[in-house]
Amino acid sequence: MRTAFIRSLAELARIDERVFLVVGDLGFSVVEDFAHEFPDRFLNAGVAEQNMTGLAAGLAAEGFHVFTYSIGNFPTLRCLEQVRNDVCAHRLPVTVVAVGAGFSYGNMGYSHHAVGDLAAMRSLPHMTILSPADPREAAACAPALLASGGPGYLRLGKAGEPLLDGSRPIDLLAGPSCLDRGDGDVALCATGPILSEAMRAADLLRARGLRPGVFSCPLIAPIGDATLASLWAYRGVVTIEEHVAAGGFGSLLREHAPPKTRIVSLTADRNLTDLVGSQEFLRTRHGLNAERMVSACIALAEEVR
Amino acid sequence: MTTLSFAREIRRRTIGMVSAAGTSHVGGCLSMADIVAVLYGGGIVRHRPTDPHWDKRDRVILSKGHCCASLYAALALRGYFPPEELDTFGQDGSRLMAHVSASVPGVEMSTGSLGHGLPVAAGRALAGRRRGGDQRVFVILSDGELDEGSNWEAILFAGHHRLDNLVTVVDCNGLQSLGRTEDVLSLEPLIDKFLAFRWGVREVDGHDHESLSRELGTLPWEPGRPSCLLARTTKGKGIDFMEDSLAWHYRSPNAEMAARAITQLGEP
Known part of the structure; x- marks a missing residue:
């Protein structure tokens, strides 16, 4: 799923210069191609989610549509107030992307169980929230969130989820x-x-x-x-x-x-x-x-x- | 208008606003009044009050958003909106809410919870770098606010990324909600801390307009380093019964006190 997402994001970045990816020092073997192709629109913010989210808001205020990318609860709960105040209250185009929905990282322990993120994100103003089921739905998320023009949250699984259904129209x-x-x-x-x-x-x-x-x-x-x-x-x-x-x-x-x-x-x-x-x-x-x-x-x- | 008379007018308006609205934080408004006066009255900030979104403007973010009254006063006096609107400060339905709001012309970002301004400022500075613009990003912090870890994430980031278009002015009035900053959570030596994080650092008397103008007029001090101006200030500056007093983090001057305070400021 994360691969389907990142590929679709790269496709989007090729046609839209606003697309900017900021990662919280995570995404090994996932984000490298994007970073290589769009060095001016990629940033590793380090293990510092509050700053990552605040600076994403700053980049967005200057015209970028920023996707922040991390795993589990790190880009949501760790920096919830930055998402709430800096991004959502200002209606800025920042999409928070969390991989590892639910129990995707089950054996990593409770720190990595993302089971309260929807509640937190749902409480925030102006958010578009997507929780795709398979790689096909995941590939459609980035364009939809970019088109929303405002704050968003994308809840992804991890890697290797099967294609569950190939026939439905995706809207x-x-x-x-x-x-x-x-x-x-x-x-x-x-x-x-x-x-x-x-x-x-x-x-x-x-x-x-x-x-x-x-x-x-x-x-x-x-x-x-x-x-x-x-x-x-x-x-x-x-x-x-x-x-x-x-x-x-x-x-x-x-x-x-x-x-x-x-x-x-x-x-x-x-x-x-x-x-x-x-x-x-x-x-x-x-x-x-x-x-x-x-x-x-x-x-x-x-x-x- | 000299920056000194501009600062006096900012203080006079501020006291009237917080008194009428019954709001707190007048002490911190007065400690940063000279900083704001020099930034907006001394030709430091490049801006166009009639075109608040002019793309080449310097961005100014007030991270100590609870002290917005003096910023609102400065913006109104510079022509961003009619000074009469200052009378609505903190009133029902006003856009001049008691923590700084981006719905006010000239305000780049709403704040209120501490530790939010610097990361956003760093993002705006990075955007400027990536796009090649020469606008600067100024962010005004309080010293007590430096307790927040998010600031140190951003300070680390800005130093690493050599954001010399980022300028932080710390209003070091030495008092925070429950006591002296050094007693609550020791911040010093701040100069050494910022230097260790690869910033350029200067220290001035934050009420001395000449020093403020000199330092803020020669930015960046070191190419490749963000700039931190430690402005040593006095909370409640200019009003003898408010100066260096923790109580005026909370108290709001009643009409009689406000009149007495304004008298102390002298004639415009």
Whole structure:
């Protein structure tokens, strides 16, 4: 995903001289080509995220569209006030890019678990927030965020995520993207690479004679009431996300859902701070997998029938 | 108008504004009044009040945003907006809020939380370098603000990147919220610290216009090094009952005190 993103950023930089990449001393084997091709629009700010974000705001105030790039919580939580005050309050074109969404860096420990970033970023003014599910969605993010002309947040996985679906038209700002309409009252919705679990859940459910709708939801902000209208055709929605409940994706849908819609959200346990392991292990221990989605979907289908 | 009479008028307006609005921070407004007067009244800052976004202007960022009253006064007196608008300072719905706001003509950046101005200034200076412009970026810091680690990230950065178009003026009034800067979190020796971070450093009496003009008029002092002017000042400067007093970080002069203070400043 990060490779797809950086390639698309380089393509953008070739045609738009405003594109500027600032990294927080991270991106080994990812950013070198960009740095080599655009030495005047690349900067390694060092391990100093507050300054990185402040100076990105300064560059943006002088006309650049700056992408700050780091991993996990470093470009978001470490410098949250710089993002809030220097970037967002001034409506400056700075896109914060964090690789390692959710439990991507699971065995690195809690410092590297990015499970509260959406809540923090969602609270900020003027932000466009994208959380793509696969390399194809990721490649469409940089152009969309550049076009937004203002502050943005891009939540990426890491490397090697599979292409989940190659056929859909990609229009990130249009809202939820449908992979399967289904034929029932329930839809499965995911944001980010954990869409793979929602797709696997749909397969498991089909084997049991149920065909839920399946949606990828890369757009987190801005969300108007109409943006999510395609989801409200269903009486029940099961969400999954690598993020805690507070301020996350399920919470977002609940803020906009009509009263008749039931939403069940699978979210990370905010208190599991000592648990370390692979992404798959952590997803399972936090109850974020296809099996849990299947049982939630079956129960919800019963309830709304 | 001489810079001295400009400074006196800035102080007079500032006291009237904070008194009418009942706001704090008059002490820090008065300690930096001479710095602002020399920057904007002494021909240091290249700017066009009728064209605040003129692309060749020097950028000025007030990082100690709580002391915006004296900057607003200077900007209004220089023609960025009508001085009568200063009467709205801190009032409901005014754009002259009590921490500096970029919605005010001539203000480059809103601040209020300390330690934000210098990193942004460094970014603007870097943009100037990368694009080849000759505009400078001035940032006014407080000394207490240097407790913030973000400043030292930016100081390290600016030295490393040889941003000699970046100028930091530190209003060293020696007092911060709960005490003397040296008692709260010792900053000295500041000269040595900035030198170690590869800056050019000068130290002046921050109320001596001749010294301020001389140093700020010969920038950069060393090619390839950002400049730091340590302006040694007195909090509440010019008003005997406010000078070097921690209380005036918080207190707002009532009408009688404000009248007494303005009398002390003398005739314009």
